[in-house]
Amino acid sequence: MGDKRSRIIKALKDAQKSPVSGEELGLKLGISRTMVWKYIKSLQADGYEIESSPKRGYVLKSVPQLLYPEEIQMGLKTTLLGKKIHYFEEVTSTNNIAKEIAASEEEGTLVIAEVQKGGRGRMGREWVSPHGGIWMSVILKPGIPLRHASRLTLIAGLAVANVIRNMGLDASIKWPNDVRINGKKVCGILTEAKAEVDRVDYVVVGIGINVNMDLKDIPESIRAGSTTLKVELGRHIKRVSFLQDLLFELEQQYINFKIRPFSHILNEWLALSDTIGKEVKVTTPSRIIEGKAIGITPDGALVIKKADDTKEEIIAGRCIY
Numbered sequence: 634m635g636d637k638r639s640r641i642i643k644a645l646k647d648a649q650k651s652p653v654s655g656e657e658l659g660l661k662l663g664i665s666r667t668m669v670w671k672y673i674k675s676l677q678a679d680g681y682e683i684e685s686s687p688k689r690g691y692v693l694k695s696v697p698q699l700l701y702p703e704e705i706q707m708g709l710k711t712t713l714l715g716k717k718i719h720y721f722e723e724v725t726s727t728n729n730i731a732k733e734i735a736a737s738e739e740e741g742t743l744v745i746a747e748v749q750k751g752g753r754g755r756m757g758r759e760w761v762s763p764h765g766g767i768w769m770s771v772i773l774k775p776g777i778p779l780r781h782a783s784r785l786t787l788i789a790g791l792a793v794a795n796v797i798r799n800m801g802l803d804a805s806i807k808w809p810n811d812v813r814i815n816g817k818k819v820c821g822i823l824t825e826a827k828a829e830v831d832r833v834d835y836v837v838v839g840i841g842i843n844v845n846m847d848l849k850d851i852p853e854s855i856r857a858g859s860t861t862l863k864v865e866l867g868r869h870i871k872r873v874s875f876l877q878d879l880l881f882e883l884e885q886q887y888i889n890f891k892i893r894p895f896s897h898i899l900n901e902w903l904a905l906s907d908t909i910g911k912e913v914k915v916t917t918p919s920r921i922i923e924g925k926a927i928g929i930t931p932d933g934a935l936v937i938k939k940a941d942d943t944k945e946e947i948i949a950g951r952c953i954y
């Protein structure tokens with residue numbers, strides 16, 4: 634079904650608003666005109682505006698503004714990420730779905746949803762995920778030791794920041810994994826891994842980006858510290874092409890991660906870091922550490938120089954500055 638639908642969409646797009654007859658589409662796909670008509674009906678039901686006239690054929694007037702796999706995959710430049718996409722209008726959490734299916738899925742599989750009702754943030758927090766954002770989880774199987782799984786969070790943050798910077802915005806990364814614009818959070822990342830002995834079976838990298846939302850869509854409690862791409866750019870963003878760019882950038886980072894020493898990625902991360910050099914206060918479940926953020930370890934821990942000149946490495950926590 635998916636393949637035929639995609640081929641019909643492609644043929645109609647290629648025709649650039651001139652009509653394509655049912656007969657021509659049928660011949661191209663090796664199916665009857667009645668079957669073509671059934672596919673057209675299912676596309677219309679999904680929001681593709683297709684005009685049909687019995688004499689002339691079908692004209693694609695507009696495509697839906699949703700993250701349909703067919704739209705994402707058409708023109709996607711990756712070789713691994715997003716080759717298979719599970720799309721949902723509404724889920725509890727894309728990370729939950731990705732973890733359920735990860736064992737039997739190929740690496741690179743993407744789970745994406747328009748809305749999450751039980752979106753999860755770091756440290757047990759809720760992640761509000763209304764219409765207009767990008768809420769997605771990528772399944773990776775890098776075969777690395779569990780202690781290195783946090784490196785994938787760093788590369789995901791780097792990929793998101795790079796794509797946003799390419800749009801002309803000054804995105805930076807706040808340790809451990811927030812992407813910010815002008816000091817306001819636009820993206821959060823939640824990485825979850827399953828490991829056997831010390832090797833990871835899979836890693837789910839969950840990425841949430843505030844794209845076409847207005848500030849009123851963000852909970853009041855975090856609104857002052859948050860932003861969206863639409864707010865920053867003052868215009869609506871084409872989510873499909875943004876996502877295609879992001880998957881490509883993430884794949885490039887992932888390839889680098891596999892073939893280059895991690896120090897290269899760390900240097901790139903440091904160059905975009907908002908945190909290093911600042912006086913910070915990090916809250917962990919057991920205590921609060923204050924001092925100057927002076928670096929990051931290869932496993933993503935923040936190095937803090939305290940008032941007494943001793944150094945401490947913090948692997949996870951809430952960082953304020």
Ligand code: BTN
Pocket residue numbers: 725726727728729749751752753754755756758760762767768769770810811820821822823839840841842
């Ligand atoms: C954070 O900054 O606290 C991390 C937020 C991560 C949110 C994303 S949205 C897609 C994926 N599914 C979830 O439930 N969470 C992540």
